[in-house]
Amino acid sequence: MARRRQSVTIRHVAADAGVSLQTVSRVINKEPNVRPEMLQRVQASIAKLGYVPSIAAQRMGGSRSYLIVALNDRERTIADWRSRQGTDWVDQMLLGGMLTCAEHGYRLIVELVDTHSDHIERELTGAIAALQPDGVILTPPHSENPLITRLLEAQGISFARIGSLKAGGGFALTMDDEGAARLATEHLVGLGHRRIGFIAGSAEYELSGWRVAGWRQAMAAAGLPTEGLLAQGDFGFASGRAAAIALLDSAAPPTAIIASSDQMALATLECVRERGLDVPADLSIVSFDDTPIVRFAHPPLTAIVQPIAEVTARAVECIIAEQAGRPVPAGPVVVPATLAVRGSTGPLAD
């Protein structure tokens, strides 16, 4: 195969503008110490020749790679893609991440790694060595994996942890899961519910605990008990079904249920209808995540909306700001989730 070379290089620009390579480099990198006149001349040549720097060469020169890696859990992501249930986590990450990257001349690359693998370090090291990204965005359940964060810190790579509050290396970003669960609970309390059940997600995800905590807080604030109203799930449909059954079969069943995932909420809906009950007349349901399908359920589900695009955009901004030596947020970045009220919640029927 013909060896493909850069068609227009910094050299061509320098020759055209009649300046040194270094001056062109300074212009490209918006460095100081360039007279406006020179700057004009160089920029004109760049535009004229249609010059665009090669990121490979930039990286080789010792500067940035303009690449940011978004790390997702392999197993879960592939399962989501295969099942075609409409989970748009990756899409929303791309929406927020790619567009924000593009604004700054960066590129986002999606990478999948096995959480459970003992060779997770090898995988990550490999990706870093190959790509040499300027930053890495960690998503649950990787966000607080010490194997990962330590590696990144050791390599001196900027990183952001989505769904994490812990201080430490990298930027912590959260959608305020605790507040979101409170919001959902308060919504139901406001509708007159007093026995509000909660289906928790996998303990492997830190945010599962936060959601339970938020629910407990709101219940306590309203003077309501939580005894016997918590069921354990793992985010999946089957686990949601089992949890819903447990809750509905209890001595004093709830009149409303908050599920920590859309799949579990949908499972709950299915259970309720199988029993000939009506939603929301007999039972209200609030789901977490707001993936597309919950809007097509009957009734459409009231749901906590995760601002994934927004939080990813913020993560990218943190990383790029750090790269550029600009000031960065000190504490955790909080992008609060919101509640989309739909037909699955309503006042208790008498």
Add this chain to the structure above:
Amino acid sequence: MARRRQSVTIRHVAADAGVSLQTVSRVINKEPNVRPEMLQRVQASIAKLGYVPSIAAQRMGGSRSYLIVALNDRERTIADWRSRQGTDWVDQMLLGGMLTCAEHGYRLIVELVDTHSDHIERELTGAIAALQPDGVILTPPHSENPLITRLLEAQGISFARIGSLKAGGGFALTMDDEGAARLATEHLVGLGHRRIGFIAGSAEYELSGWRVAGWRQAMAAAGLPTEGLLAQGDFGFASGRAAAIALLDSAAPPTAIIASSDQMALATLECVRERGLDVPADLSIVSFDDTPIVRFAHPPLTAIVQPIAEVTARAVECIIAEQAGRPVPAGPVVVPATLAVRGSTGPLAD
């Protein structure tokens, strides 16, 4: 910022194995002229040191970049992401594309470009100059854009055109839209329908024409007329609604409708129900694409399933094979779409 260097380079490996850089390079690139004994030694050192080549350096050295760019339409893709209607085109591309890339040590990068922009060439040139990808995957409506294909040919970059049959530069891959439309039509004919309407997609997409052609063929083969049974849409919901109304209000309305997109099929469903008609008793509906939401419609829609993941995987394989100098498919690669029969189609009620 501390200048980050590769931790383990080819030099370390060479030193550890006691051979020259060149020999290591030969091993990495699976080149001949290396004694098995040397090969062993070098591979052992690579494993021991956890060496992974830097793609930036590989590219700079004049070899591949191990990057493949997947080009999607900016406007449409962002609109899909924003609307959160569950369109999983990009996810399916990633599923097929990323995983196949990974098998060969490649990476897939999603890029968005404006179709309608007059600076599409500038955008593409910029992406190519920056990334220097080994290949580009074109998706509709870019697949046959001569501005793009000519540019790619001129630059000598491998590329694949998804949803294209035309011979010419690059690999043509198709999901056999014509056959898919035939399949849908035959399904309805088999159920006893004789007046089968068709809602076409945007003429900007070549595949819209193929689908219409497939429907006509199958109708003709069954000895059925198509007169007054074709309506024009643009893939969007609103256009589908208008088209469905036109069809249903005609003098001799169809008893079944095939829509060229899920959104248009859903719009048709809505129209039909507004009129108090039943699906499929009064009207059968077949949709195209099979995005997740059609499975959650009531009734779930019978749909043509686009094998996006599979076709993207094939595209990646073509590009990589060409890079490696291996034999490549001569004609267009056809990955036929299939029909998922669900509740929206049935025999005509008497």
Add this chain to the structure above:
DNA sequence: GTGAAAGCGCTAACAA
């Protein structure tokens, strides 16, 4: 079969 040399496009460090 193997190694030494030069160079890819760019940037950092230094000199002017």
Add this chain to the structure above:
DNA sequence: TTGTTAGCGCTTTCAC
């Protein structure tokens, strides 16, 4: 403020 020099990690020549 500007230009010069020396690499970055790798692959290609081309010798041996």
